[in-house]
Amino acid sequence: MVHTVLALFLYMDGLKTVEVNEAALLSYLDPMSAIIYAFLVFGEVQVLQRQLGGCSYTPCFCP
Secondary structure, three states: OHHHHHHHHHHHHHHOOOOHHHHHHHHHHHHHHHHHHHHHHHOOOOOHHHHHHHHHHOHHHOO
């Protein structure tokens, strides 16, 4: 739990240093980067159910 809280504080502190439009873009790219890192680091392959769930969260990334 400490790591989660620390990561959140670092993320919020980092958002203070960027402009509003960049912060909005970063908040939309965050779920996509998690999918990419999960594949690259852990070899996790996305299934259709997970992709549909991601589309409901960030519809701009759906094909």
